[in-house]
Amino acid sequence: MDCKTCAFFNGSDSECRRYAPQPAEGEKKASWPTVAADDWCGEYQADAEKAKESA
Numbered sequence: 165m166d167c168k169t170c171a172f173f174n175g176s177d178s179e180c181r182r183y184a185p186q187p188a189e190g191e192k193k194a195s196w197p198t199v200a201a202d203d204w205c206g207e208y209q210a211d212a213e214k215a216k217e218s219a
């Protein structure tokens with residue numbers, strides 16, 4: 165279980181897209197949070213295609 169095999173992981177920018185982008189404090193532009201490919205959280209949902217690619 166890790167971000168790189170999660171349905172919400174955008175691998176090209178290493179972003180989590182589980183929720184809509186949010187502006188960081190002091191920033192005007194909203195963005196998705198950056199996550200490490202080997203990280204994880206409780207919102208994880210397996211993506212079978214990504215799991216095959218990372219195997």
Ligand code: SF4
Binds near residue numbers: 166170179203207209
């Ligand atoms: S495991 Fe959590 S933090 Fe990682 S991509 Fe999935 S929803 Fe985002």
